[in-house]
Amino acid sequence: MEECVPPKPSKQAELVATGAMGVLVALTIVGRLPDPEHDKFLFLDIAVGVAAVALIPVALRRPVPGAIALAVLAALSPAATPPSTLGTLNVAMRRPWRPAILVAVIGTVAHLIQGLWQPIHGLPFLWFAVLDVAVHAALLGWGQGTQARRQLLESLRERARRAEAEQGRRIAEARSLERTKMAREMHDVLAHRLSLLATYAGALEYRPDSSPEKLAKAAGVIRTGVHQALDELREVINVLRDEDVHEGRPQPTFGDLRALVDESRDAGTTIAYEDQVADPASLPLATGRTAYRVVQEGLTNARKHAAGHPVTVLVSGEPGDRLRIELTNPASNGTPLAPGSGTGLVGLTERVQLAGGTLDHGQVPGGGFRLEASLPWPS
Incomplete structure (x- = not known):
């Protein structure tokens, strides 16, 4: 002991x-x-x-x-x-x-x-000796037993303190991971929003001869987009500051892809969108959300690096197989319309891999850029 x-x-x-x-x-x-x-x-x-x-x-x-x-x-x-x-x-x-x-x-x-x-x-000496040995043996056993019990209780308290500290650490890590995940989501949304604003601003810069009505409409879209971008930026900051992670705005799903494409078309991007997905209602929400982010990142990069050029979006797949997303656009204009951090595709690759899929991107023969993702779709 x-x-x-x-x-x-x-x-x-x-x-x-x-x-x-x-x-x-x-x-x-x-x-x-x-x-x-x-x-x-x-x-x-x-x-x-x-x-x-x-x-x-x-x-x-x-x-x-x-x-x-x-x-x-x-x-x-x-x-x-x-x-x-x-x-x-x-x-x-x-x-x-x-x-x-x-x-x-x-x-x-x-x-x-x-x-x-x-x-x-x-009292005979023999009985005195027996009592003497018995009493000291009892004192020894009592004391050692009390000490062992005290050590056991202290060990249990220490284990409880360690378990509580470990639980607190795990909760803090979970909160940190959740805040990082939410901030990444908002980063994608914010990058998409700012690229749209840059597109509208570029149109105003290169078409100063547009009618007052078109200029007023474009300015109104820019003003609305700026307010939305500020709200989204404020939400990112709140997520990073807040210790108590809470759900923010509803996350997009696969059903929101059409609205995403229409929004980019309204900004002036020519998009050929083809949907060959069988039974999209059976697509898992997490897979649909990842697919949305893939298309969003692809359209954002196309507006930044190939503004004014058409984009082709093909989505296909069925239950029991895989969901495939492919975006292609012509070669870059040389100068990006809006600066980027260069981490969008890195984060997107991590997101797709966490979902069990693969992501491939790069130049295609004859010029141009292709972004292709493959996500699992269980039956």
């Missing part, structure tokens, strides 16, 4: 223990007075009793040396028996089994010596 040293007793506890032992020592001395054979040991009993009571604070602070000193006094007089018993029990409760056994043996031998030269009237 490993050593388990509880905190040292307080001053108040020492005073209580010393007072209690003083009372027991006094009762022991008074109890021996009726026996005439013990009259000659009265002064020795008083001196030993006073010394034993004075050693109580030492025994509580330094259990092993204090208990041995009390055992030596117990060999001289029964007046030291109560303090010696307390010292043995204190060591058994606060120290490992080896020093506890040593102190118990010393206490047993000391009381055997006491019984030899100051026997109890009417």
